[in-house]
Amino acid sequence: MRCRSTLLCAVLGALALAHAPAHADRRHGDHRRGGDPWRFDPRYSHNHYYPSVGYVAYGLPGGSLSIAFGTGHLFFNSGVWFRPYADRYVVIAPPVGVLVPVLPPDCVTVWVGNTMYYYLNGAYYLPAPGRGFAVVAPPPSVETAQANVPAPIKPPPTPVIYPRNGQSPAQTEGDRQECNRWAATQQAALLDADVFQRAVAACMDGRGYTVR
Template structure:
């Protein structure tokens, strides 16, 4: 048993030795994880090279064909036979949303977002994987403003009484008009939205 444990530990240490050396990343070889505390990010991630039987549920597919990646929680995966290997993303690939945990930075006067050894820059399509700027190795970094929140998804409106699409649009216009007459509705979007929902519910619609 001791021989088996020693062999497993040695294999994981060999895997982690292939990672780029960085003073701010510490390895937990016994479970194949690395601790990233660069810029006080302070999160654990699977070590690059780790092979998982499947990608986590909710992973975003980026790219196509042999250049296809799966992205989830700041971790990038590529197919590795029937399984998936944790990899470093190529520069230039774009994701629609940032990972749940990241650090906001201003480097060289430009905004960056950092997580799991990867730097992201805002672009119209989302966030592009960028090469580490020269200023990344300096001690002085200023926090950048956080990225704007993603737009709220449009609600789904279900006509409980079999109303036609034309009737739905008429009722929605009427409810929007009525909602603007409620106190504070024009100064607080949450009041306006609640008023619209209440009006539509009263006219026989379910909103989710």
């Protein structure tokens, strides 16, 4: 079962976290980098590339979500977690307990006993009703878990944002991220991707943008 269930997981089309169909050559978090930090994740036939833990990025990919955790913030984008590192960002393994409002559509559902987990880039998630999804410790007997691997599906198109008031690209990106964060606070948006996208569009419209 693809991680697109209306009741369990919302597609992050409005966040531009999935710009192309999921396939073995997909590389998440295409930010500036030195050398080749990519790691291939074949587990459960997930077959995606991700930047390795410890890689330091000069900036965050567009559409990254700011996630409050402890006394600070982490950042999430397409299954990749970052924490601030001086004036840069380092890729980390997500801490157990951190919450993310929505998961991208290319996560894999994994059954361990009678419990269905969501797997993405080495991390396991369980639904946290009303709050999104929580990172949990790898379940016991995970080596014998049964994965339900989706066939590639073309994600919804990335919305086009037009600045009606001549806003600069930097301001547009800042406003978009603010609207993403606001939309993620709406409970209905956590359960339905269409609601999430409409919330972002309404927020951007109020800031002087047309979203198509």
